[in-house]
Amino acid sequence: MAAGSSSKTTGDSPHLSEIRVVLLGNEVDKSKVVKSILGCRDLTGENVGQCMLYEGDQAGRKISVVEAPGWNSMQQTPESIKKSIRRSVSLNPPGPHALLLVIPVKRNEVPSTGDIKAEMHMELLSERIWKHTIVLFACDEGVGEFAVKAYIPKAKKILEKCKGRTYVLERDSKISELLQKIEDLVEENCGDVFIPQTYYELFEWKRVDLRRRRRSLEWNPPDMTKGKPDFVNEPQALLMHYFKPISVIALAVFGALLGAVTGAEYGVSGAGAGLLLGSILAVFLAFLIFEVTENRTN
Structure with a gap:
């Protein structure tokens, strides 16, 4: 009515x-x-x-x-x-x-x-x-x-x-x-x-504004688990980015120390040769492990 x-x-x-x-x-x-x-x-x-x-x-x-x-x-x-x-x-x-x-x-x-x-x-x-x-x-x-x-x-x-x-x-x-x-x-x-x-125009404006508000309430926010910005997982991203070089360096150091300890029995020259050989072998082993791991992942 x-x-x-x-x-x-x-x-x-x-x-x-x-x-x-x-x-x-x-x-x-x-x-x-x-x-x-x-x-x-x-x-x-x-x-x-x-x-x-x-x-x-x-x-x-x-x-x-x-x-x-x-x-x-x-x-x-x-x-x-x-x-x-x-x-x-x-x-x-x-x-x-x-x-x-x-x-x-x-x-x-x-x-x-x-x-x-x-x-x-x-x-x-x-x-x-x-x-x-x-x-x-x-x-x-x-x-x-x-x-x-x-x-x-x-x-x-x-x-x-x-x-x-x-x-x-x-x-x-x-x-x-x-x-x-x-x-x-x-x-x-x-x-x-x-x-x-005048009142009709105001009524229409309010009705349009109400429709806009209703649409904004019905709007589904994006899934934040997909396509997250880099800053959301920044620590994890940094770790994944530097994991390989850090691992290679760590293995190289470990291999060098192991080679130096093993070659020390033959004097200073043996320790130096063991250090060099141990680091080379450790780096080679590290790259081999990463290559095999990536192939399995793919």
């Missing part, structure tokens, strides 16, 4: 306890639409910049309606109006359940394409707007649903964007039907409300 709303049940029909909507459209009097939604004749609203905020109760629900300022063509709409349109969706936090694009249906009048061309103004609020938009045809006194058919071809592109969601508001219309359409829209959007762009 949408944030900031709870669900109540009347009989077998569950509904939102609160409905928040924003009225958008060109420079027309939207007060008739507000009165119909709130079910009152006299309006008392709060002026918030160039927007109007109205609150009331209807059919057991708390209703909040924000009326955004109207627009001309995009080129003729002042920046202050565009800013107020963007701000309108943040005036009933955490966000509206629906945005009603109000199109007036006049007696004996067929609109030009430009009268209904509202895409650029609507998309001041981002393209996400269409997921939450209902086109509301507000009929003048004595103008019925039949007259609306002349407006449908002119609003074709807009209706395609919002998946054909429409409501025809006449004098005797049951506003409960509009509220039900809004609830159906909320259900279609899985309970999501329209989040203002």
Whole structure:
């Protein structure tokens, strides 16, 4: 269910306890639409910049309606109006359940394409707007649903964007039907409300950051037993590197001493010859042993 709303049940029909909507459209009097939604004749609203905020109760629900300022063509709409349109969706936090694009249906009048061309103004609020938009045809006194058919071809592109969601508001219309359409829209959007762009960007950033954190937690660290840096086994590496020369020198010294002791029986010259011969034999023996050991290893 949408944030900031709870669900109540009347009989077998569950509904939102609160409905928040924003009225958008060109420079027309939207007060008739507000009165119909709130079910009152006299309006008392709060002026918030160039927007109007109205609150009331209807059919057991708390209703909040924000009326955004109207627009001309995009080129003729002042920046202050565009800013107020963007701000309108943040005036009933955490966000509206629906945005009603109000199109007036006049007696004996067929609109030009430009009268209904509202895409650029609507998309001041981002393209996400269409997921939450209902086109509301507000009929003048004595103008019925039949007259609306002349407006449908002119609003074709807009209706395609919002998946054909429409409501025809006449004098005797049951506003409960509009509220039900809004609830159906909320259900279609899985309970999501329209989040203002600034909050949406922050939400998206947090969601991306959360995905990154999740990926970092799921990251498998490398097996440190494989391909260890040299400094991890530095003592062992040094020992293996110098083992062969140290062993050769040790054996040479040992052989020299053994040869000198053996040759000492024949005097100084015998000791010298024994030392030289013993060292040579020891070195030869050492290389022979290493060669045999390496061949077996391979």
